[in-house]
Amino acid sequence: MKVMPLDGRIGAEVDLDLKGPWTETPGDVEELRAAFRNFHLLLFRDPDLEAADQIRLVEALELVPDEWTNGEKFGFLSNQLEVAPNDGQHNAYLFHSDLMWKDQPINSISLYAMVLPDEPAPTIFASGVGAAASLPAELRARLDGERGLFLIDFTGGDKRYSEETASQEAPRATQSVLYDDPISGQTSLVIDSLFFDKLVGWDRGDSEALRGQLHAYLYAPANLFQHDWQVGDLVIWNNVALQHARPELPPTGERTHRRVSGTYKVGTTAWDASFRD
Template sequence: MSASLAELAPRLATVPASFRIVPLDAALGAVVEGFDVRNAPVGAQLWALKTALREHHILVFRGQQPDDAAFLDFTSHFGTVFAPPRNAPVLGSDPYGAAPDIVLVSNVDDGLLGNAELTAHADHHWTPQPSSGSLLYALEIPATGGDTTWFNLVKAYEALDEPTRREIDGLQLITYNPFLRRRHPLPGVAGVPRYRTPDIEPLTPWVAHPLVRTHPDSGKRLLYLGEATEVEIVGYDASRGAALIARLRAHLLQPRFAYTHRWQVGDIVYWDNQATLHSRTAFDPATRRRLKRISLSGSRPF
């Protein structure tokens, strides 16, 4: 148990002795032991979980078996289910802009995201109020591939040199909606641009968020930028902005800020979407990978 969690010891005196939160030997993350998400947690456990999430950004629950109702009930202790704006599609959105409470992340059974590699990103970054966190529950896992890596954006910002911090503090970044870009691909261009230049018509609707975000719970500052999503710094020369973003992306993707999770059936991983990015390795399309995700509502970044 970490130093800050040790302070909770008096509150935890009434919970089972098997309940423990053990930090991972990594840049972020902790494993929750002795806890079944199907059982109603006591207040001391919830406080410990929320404190651990604020400190470690990822919580790993092993050997879980909730049905959909129990999964939703557990997540309700941490907030309401994320509901995207109807004009800002997200993963799972129907033609009318509504998204299900539980999203099937799978390459089978009409699931979403297939088997390809996914670059590091924060869910719903392009919406006015991005989700605060997500919980992903593993039902079927391939023997190899499909691993998820999380990156600690707080540590990435703290490791920047002082001149770079002064340069980026106060900048506003537009992260364009990748689902809208799929509907409106650029003629003659393979893939998606990583930085919007003046010759590209901006996707609408769009919203600008701080490039350096303040975490709403901890007050820590972090580098709020994904690996490859189309972006633009407000009021910056395009070539200068593209160079700066490329430099920041190379910095935040360093292994020293990362934790890679090898999934097991029954894992639930709860991550702070306000302080992390996550990516996925590709896996054999002939194998099955099936997980369920619930995302929680958040607030406008500042």
């Protein structure tokens, strides 16, 4: 196995045959777990990977795969596949971590690129742990002990949600905005662009001003990684340590990924496919 760090704060490419018997070699498993803890995102290139081997990778990283509503441990995200919850969608997604609006957000997401459009359709990652580590002490101190309200209300992903405009039924949760990431053991700044509404108990104007200051660190170019997909790429990332986003998809061309998400050592949390995040 070869672990090759990508440029910047996020990610490593791993040269490993995921179809082979690597999970029977404790040294390989431990090296991969360490790489996931350190780099938060691992990229594998494997042109014909079956779902079973994608699931095996997730489980080897001590994650319990989430079940989809059909009972399977994998599902599909696609703009042109009827079974995909985001079928027909081309919209951009603002930076977010999946399911932050639930009490127990998922810990990891893996996507395997099966079909891609001719034009680029990247995913962009921002490091919450990188941002938390780079904050000036004064700014970080203002976040100590604070919680944020996160919610989701409608399909899409290119418009921010707010309790001021959300329906009563909109699912919501509060989270520590300096979140203890169980995988890396580091603290992650989870104030995102999509689900975060405001700091609990704060004046909205004050919360907005601080959000703006924090986003300057979170979304600084040095804190981002853009992955330009090739068919056969498998990317697994830490959903709490990193946020992800995408620009609007090209108007034509299929983009289909196989998705396996996982909860770190904590039992299963079904991914609610009725919310397209």
